[in-house]
Amino acid sequence: MNTPNFKPTKCDVCPIRHRAVCARCNADELVELDSIKYYRTYEAGQTVIWAGDKMSFVGSVVSGIATLTQTMEDGRTQMVGLLLPSDFVGRPGRDGAAYNVIATTDVVMCCFRKKPFEELMERTPHIAHRLLEMTLDELDAAREWMLVLGRKxxxxxxxxxxxxxxxxxxxxxxxxxxxxxxxxxxxxxxxxxxxxxxxxxxxxxxxxxxxxxxxxxxxxxxxxxxxxxxxxxxxxxxxxxxxxxx
Amino acid sequence: MNTPNFKPTKCDVCPIRHRAVCARCNADELVELDSIKYYRTYEAGQTVIWAGDKMSFVGSVVSGIATLTQTMEDGRTQMVGLLLPSDFVGRPGRDGAAYNVIATTDVVMCCFRKKPFEELMERTPHIAHRLLEMTLDELDAAREWMLVLGRKxxxxxxxxxxxxxxxxxxxxxxxxxxxxxxxxxxxxxxxxxxxxxxxxxxxxxxxxxxxxxxxxxxxxxxxxxxxxxxxxxxxxxxxxxxxxxx
DNA sequence: AGTCCCAATTGATCTGGGTCAAAGTTGGCC
DNA sequence: GGCCAACTTTGACCCAGATCAATTGGGACT
Known part of the structure; x- marks a missing residue:
């Protein structure tokens, strides 16, 4: 709940790791993104998002590690995803977060305000393509993990x-x-x-x-x-x- | 390996169930799709696709039920998805199938040749959006299932x-x-x-x-x-x- | 009606991993 | 340096679900 930390400059880590949007960005787009993009830091152990809460941004991990977890009311918890640098968080087109997102180490996120990001996505087909590709990768990972959980x-x-x-x-x-x-x-x-x-x-x-x-x-x-x-x-x-x- | 069964007419089930692409299609697009779209029937028990095989199409289930499974070499198998009518199969942008797809009941699939479908997707942003939305739903389902497998x-x-x-x-x-x-x-x-x-x-x-x-x-x-x-x-x-x- | 075959049930027993409990380590902080 | 708290290891025992083994049931054929 800190005030977001604005950086009106071009993302300095994107060229290497921050693939979510930037890997296919060109300079023009980055200039446009600047007004909707911000960085934010979370400390180890801090909860980034609670399941069910309204999410006002999407983004991706720049550094550090976070986890996605689900919890049953009796306390049993299952991690459903591991967020490493370059992984995308959030869901364009849906308001509530589906899972708890918890920073395992100190984490820096590169966030995009959700509304303008969605509008940008409408105008910029390759962003949707890239997101689709990443989501399909995550789906494959989740399904691979189902084999681990179910049968190993x-x-x-x-x-x-x-x-x-x-x-x-x-x-x-x-x-x-x-x-x-x-x-x-x-x-x-x-x-x-x-x-x-x-x-x-x-x-x-x-x-x-x-x-x-x-x-x-x-x-x-x-x-x-x-x-x-x-x-x-x-x-x-x-x-x-x-x-x-x- | 039968010859695909062409139907140069407008899809008669789409308005209700075949959401993959058609739910947001208008008549013009359907006309265009006709040259790349075909139906195909699989019998109960038949394998639609073997994991690792080259997939020449994407498509969605019109009727019947199919399963996605993974198998370890010692025979342990884990189902990683259930395909009900309207569910999408295949992965634009990747050649090999990641899982076995097996028809549980008799299944009718509405298939699109992969290459032209990908080209169509390039030209038609809302298809990518719709696919993204569906893939995110599947990802949520897979993650929900991870809780079932891991903790219940x-x-x-x-x-x-x-x-x-x-x-x-x-x-x-x-x-x-x-x-x-x-x-x-x-x-x-x-x-x-x-x-x-x-x-x-x-x-x-x-x-x-x-x-x-x-x-x-x-x-x-x-x-x-x-x-x-x-x-x-x-x-x-x-x-x-x-x-x-x- | 009979019989064949495969899906499903039910029983007996075994075991991998859970549960409960007690030490042992390690790194941070004064 | 020493203490504390959190993390980790290890041990003893137990139970949910696996494994092995018969039956039972039910639909599709003659």
Whole structure:
């Protein structure tokens, strides 16, 4: 509920990561966008949006990590999406937010006021195309995740999550997929459990098991080395190199 | 692999159900579409598309029911979507199919050759808008389903599935949501199990339990009466009236 | 009416992951 | 440096749902 922090200049991070609109923007459009665009920062743990609240903007993550979660009234919660830099948030054409959006780390969002964004979308077909493309990717990811939630064992679930995060953490480097990989887990054990439909105890046990079996190395709680990505993906039960997934 | 069955006339079902493109079509566009549109029939049990195969069309279901499934190489399968009349199939801008599409009942599809459809989409912004809207609905449904798969008990899962099917089977009638409702299950116990991440035995047991407890009445294996939809939705653990969901 | 076949039910038993409980770690802050 | 709170690990036990195994039922054929 802070006052939005306006930046009347061209987005400095867009050329690399902020694909939502900007990757296909040209300078003219950015000038036009400036009056409806703003940045906003959220602290780790802060709720960006509550499910059901009116959303006055759409936007995308510039830096940091946020999660989409659903909660039942008895407290059971399920994470339904992970928002990494460049991911889009919000839904043109619908007022209420469908999920809780929670900042896991400090997050910078690039926001567009909803009304003018929708008008811009009407005038600019390629924005709708780009959004469609991104939404289809998210749909694929969600459906891939349904297989994880519905049919995989706890160990496979953990391995699946780790390989997704590892894959999103580095450039794809096609062909060369079974090299060592090092990254920091951006999630607590509880958040992992909420993503995987497990309890945090089970997550912890399976992480220990994967460590014991040499599939991963743990340095502290969060810093992870995967000596062999191929092995990890086998553990995940992935048949192919699994193109999409969050 | 039959030869597509051309119908150079205006789609006779579109005004009611075939929303994918036609709901917002006017006569002019339909005339244009005729050269790229065709109908095709699939028998119950037939595979419409295998995951990974090249898809030469997009389209939508006119009548009948099909399922989207993913399979692991050891045979575990998870249904990731249910295609009811008016639902869209395929992905403009991507060649390979991501999932198996299987006809559960006899299915009539209204197909558009992919290339010309994509070109048409370029020229006709409202098609992209409509597709975006539909894809966002599907994404919401998939995410709602992630909560079902990840956090609900077997009984709640069954109740969730029944209430979705019941809801899609009749006009919404807003306000009046706890009336008796009668419908035919379009799925076998096994298909239900694949949707819910359960075994077919558990599905059967929970169906029996819901029947014993008076939540549903069974007439034969498939014909179902729900005396009180409110009760069913309570059993499903849905807090609200649950706007979306497939 | 009989029989064949497949869907569905029901029972008995087993087990992966949940639950409850108690230590152990780690990083932030004074 | 030491303390505190939050996060994590580990152990013991239990139960919902899986697995294995018979039956049962019902519709489509002769």
């Amino acid at each position: 064992t706890a160990r496979e679930k953990i391995a699946s999550l780790l390989s997704i995060i590892a894959r999103r953490n580095t450039a794809p480097t096609p062909g060369e997929s079974s090299d060592a990989m090092v990254f920091d887990l951006p999630l607590t054990r509880e958040a992992m459990a909420d993503y995987l439909g497990l309890t945090l105890e089970t997550v912890s046990r399976q992480m220990s098991a994967l460590k014991r079996d040499g599939v991963i190395q743990l340095d502290g709680k969060r810093h992870i080395t995967v000596p062999d990505m191929g092995r990890l993906m086998e553990e995940a039960g992935d048949d192919s190199d699994g193109g999409f997934l969050i | 008990t077997a009984r709640e899962k069954i109740a969730s599935l029944l209430s979705i099917i019941a809801r899609r089977n009749t006009a919404p009638t807003p306000g009046e949501s706890s009336d008796a409702m009668v419908f035919d299950l379009p799925l076998t116990r096994e298909a239900m199990a694949d949707y819910l991440g359960l075994t077919l035995e558990t599905v059967s047991r929970q169906m029996s339990a819901l029947k014993r407890d008076g939540v549903i009445q069974l007439d034969g294996k498939r014909h179902i009466t729900v005396p009180d939809m409110g009760r069913l939705m309570e059993e499903a653990g849905d807090d609200s009236d649950g706007g979306f969901l497939i």
